[in-house]
């Protein structure tokens with residue numbers, strides 16, 4: 001929305017959230033999310049063409065709006081039919097019902113365009129249209145406009161997107177609505193990159209794009225395992241494979257496992273759709289992407305424990321990075337929470353440092369991962385975990401350092417200084433391959449190193 005407000009002259013953008021604390025944060029200079037480059041963009045247009053308001057303004061803003069973007073969460077269902085797989089659309093439905101009321105009371109002569117921005121499984125636009133129409137709103141079109149930006153690079157991704165996707169009903173009014181939205185994007189995105197499709201193609205294309213990206217990560221993570229066993233180097237294999245222009249170099253970086261709010265959730269959705277249509281083999285094919293990812297996280301924990309003489313109980317282990325990737329404070333589905341739970345199950349003492357993740361967030365995530373994995377005799381997070389604000393303090397007295405997120409600052413640390421304050425033998429496990437170029441130096445210092453995708 002900040003990008004639209006900056007790039008489209010004459011457009012007024014109002015963001016509404018029911019959480020007043022978040023609205024206050026958006027109106028301050030401490031935004032509620034860490035995203036490089038976002039604050040200056042917001043500051044440029046806030047109070048001019050971009051406004052953040054609370055729910056008291058809901059009816060007024062909705063009844064005036066020409067285009068309404070719905071950007072609510074669509075997490076995986078936790079209970080009931082499709083639990084663990086299907087998307088929970090209750091926030092979406094609530095939003096649709098909320099919008100319907102002021103729209104019904106407002107001018108019905110004007111076409112209102114409701115835009116699905118949240119990633120939703122195929123058919124959702126129809127469901128939303130039926131909720132809004134059943135409430136008596138007659139002149140409304142629901143479009144699907146999935147977002148392709150990635151966290152940490154959002155501003156660059158939005159400034160020059162590979163494509164903007166707009167799906168709409170293939171009717172006269174549907175085409176009219178598509179044009180209204182496409183014209184907003186055409187303010188800064190070249191026309192040939194603004195693609196229009198039917199609603200279902202748009203919804204499915206988003207799921208498949210994420211599925212294929214996740215599939216690449218799982219594929220290269222299987223290659224990392226083969227390399228560790230054979231002595232091939234995954235960095236070299238990845239480089240050579242990626243030079244094939246049909247394959248391309250991106251998303252071939254082995255890791256401790258992909259995380260984030262999207263990949264797993266979207267693939268689970270895809271699996272659910274396949275199963276509900278009787279496509280069991282297709283569902284199983286996509287399920288493998290998730291299984292390999294689960295295995296990759298567990299394998300990292302096993303390597304740590306196995307290398308440290310099969311016991312980490314009461315050993316201090318320093319974990320660098322808790323976010324699911326660098327340049328974000330987001331921890332949803334982060335590999336760190338699962339690796340952390342594995343080590344806590346073994347009664348390791350964890351000391352965690354992440355430049356952007358709060359102590360409260362890590363505490364909640366560790367509890368969630370432990371509750372999902374351990375049913376009895378759960379480790380006591382409060383006794384076993386410390387949250388550090390200084391990386392050198394975090395490493396002091398530790399038996400091992402684990403790199404779980406690829407933050408740039410982790411590449412530059414004075415590891416010799418850390419080594420001198422550590423228990424011996426000191427181990428370093430790089431789950432992100434950010435220290436490949438310093439491996440010889442680290443081993444010269446005395447570290448016992450493990451880097452994902454390299455034989456030891």
Ligand code: UGA
Pocket residue numbers: 119147148149150151152210213217250251252253254255256257258259260261262263324325326
């Ligand atoms: C992903 C997609 O990349 C976006 O296009 C999409 O819009 C977004 O989901 C969404 O659906 O909202 P995001 O989850 O923010 O974006 O982050 P990614 O850059 O895709 O990374 C996902 C995970 O894969 C991270 O944990 C990352 O560390 C991991 N990854 C990525 C690897 O392990 N190796 C790689 O080579 C690339």
